[in-house]
Amino acid sequence: MKIILLGAPGAGKGTQAELICKKLNIPQISTGNIIRAALKAGTPVGLKAKSFMDAGKLVPDEVVIEIIQERLAEADCKNGYILDGFPRTIPQAEALEKMGIAIDKVIDIVVDDAEITERLSGRRVCDKCGATFHIKNNPSTAGEKCDKCDGNLIIRKDDMPETVQDRLKTYHEQTEPLEGYYNNKGILHTIVGKGDISDITAHVFKALEV
Numbered sequence: 001m002k003i004i005l006l007g008a009p010g011a012g013k014g015t016q017a018e019l020i021c022k023k024l025n026i027p028q029i030s031t032g033n034i035i036r037a038a039l040k041a042g043t044p045v046g047l048k049a050k051s052f053m054d055a056g057k058l059v060p061d062e063v064v065i066e067i068i069q070e071r072l073a074e075a076d077c078k079n080g081y082i083l084d085g086f087p088r089t090i091p092q093a094e095a096l097e098k099m100g101i102a103i104d105k106v107i108d109i110v111v112d113d114a115e116i117t118e119r120l121s122g123r124r125v126c127d128k129c130g131a132t133f134h135i136k137n138n139p140s141t142a143g144e145k146c147d148k149c150d151g152n153l154i155i156r157k158d159d160m161p162e163t164v165q166d167r168l169k170t171y172h173e174q175t176e177p178l179e180g181y182y183n184n185k186g187i188l189h190t191i192v193g194k195g196d197i198s199d200i201t202a203h204v205f206k207a208l209e210v
């Protein structure tokens, strides 16, 4: 199954992707994670993306499309995948189509801006394995450390309040139009993203019919 997770930054795409992956045994492809790894490794792609990412702007389409094209050609993608954070613009969605990729379902996780702002201010991520936590809603059982790998929990640079407002603006202007795009194709499933993580997962599984 080929699935797209759509939603604002902080809507819970990564949190849900992790749970869907486990259930369906398909990989989570997060362009954000790939770009952060490239940045950490100091690769040319990482360096190109840094200024955009730090400013809460989207990395140019051609850069992200190349990243996704390479990743989807890897062997673990042959039985399907969950796209988390891609596509984020209409040209990116069109590029997927041009690659001949038929998406089965698009899960749109809808959360209002006030809740997003609260969530991102409390988000903590493991600097070693990338696991995501929230200081109140989803804390690590190991306190300041990651309860999965003992890595350090950090605040993402782009989760600073001023950057979050820019990211939300970018989301509404450039990514939200994808709702109409996929609705027209009859594959959009809208899920209310506010509430217990496990309740939302149940709604996602229902929409996926798994």
Ligand code: ADP
Binding pocket: 007, 008, 009, 010, 011, 012, 013, 014, 015, 016, 119, 120, 122, 123, 124, 132, 133, 134, 135, 137, 138, 193, 194, 195, 196, 197, 200
């Ligand atoms: P995204 O991948 O869409 O940017 P995340 O999955 O990283 O979003 O979630 C953003 C933050 O909100 C994280 O700190 C996460 O722990 C928390 N979170 C995720 N789902 C929920 C939920 N249903 N209710 C409250 N907080 C949530």
Ligand code: AMP
Binding pocket: 009, 031, 032, 033, 035, 052, 053, 054, 056, 057, 058, 059, 060, 061, 064, 084, 085, 086, 087, 088, 089, 092, 158, 167
């Ligand atoms: P995320 O981890 O999904 O919140 O993404 C973090 C940042 O990476 C975004 O704010 C963008 O700067 C960049 N990014 C991730 N995915 C994309 C994409 N599909 N298109 C453009 N930029 C992206």
